[in-house]
Amino acid sequence: MNWDKAVRIAQEIMACKTSDTDFIDLRDDFITVAVRYSGLRVKWYIADSEKRREMDQERSAAHDALVSTYNAFVRYMGKINPDMAQRENLPQDRKSIGDFACYLCAWIGILAR
Numbered sequence: 609m610n611w612d613k614a615v616r617i618a619q620e621i622m623a624c625k626t627s628d629t630d631f632i633d634l635r636d637d638f639i640t641v642a643v644r645y646s647g648l649r650v651k652w653y654i655a656d657s658e659k660r661r662e663m664d665q666e667r668s669a670a671h672d673a674l675v676s677t678y679n680a681f682v683r684y685m686g687k688i689n690p691d692m693a694q695r696e697n698l699p700q701d702r703k704s705i706g707d708f709a710c711y712l713c714a715w716i717g718i719l720a721r
Contacts, residue, residue: 609704614711617698624689631688634681638674639716642709645674649710671706678705 621635648667652660682698699708 609699609707609711611711614708615715617708618712618715621685624685626688628688631684634677634684638677638681639712641670641674641677642712645670645706646710646713649706671702674709675702675705678709 624631624635626632645667648663648670652663652667655663678699699705
């Protein structure tokens with residue numbers, strides 16, 4: 609996962625114009641969980657080794673929630689737009705999903721200036 613690929617995927621997700629409230633709810637849930645996970649990842653990075661150990665369980669739980677929410681969103685996205693949700697174009701493993709969450713949050717944050 610790199611910045612260009614993440615932004616392309618994020619743009620496709622955010623550009624999806626639909627009145628489907630389930631899609632919108634799942635997308636917003638994913639973004640909310642991504643923001644929480646990304647924040648924990650930053651806090652973990654700047655923490656000392658003792659604080660990191662204290663944070664590990666919370667960070668892992670947040671990562672599990674992120675992956676679960678992401679997978680539910682991608683499955684639903686595949687129902688309404690199979691081309692956009694092709695799994696080979698989206699992050700598939702835990703690390704890439706976590707990285708994508710961080711890129712997504714950075715991109716949305718920049719857009720919101």
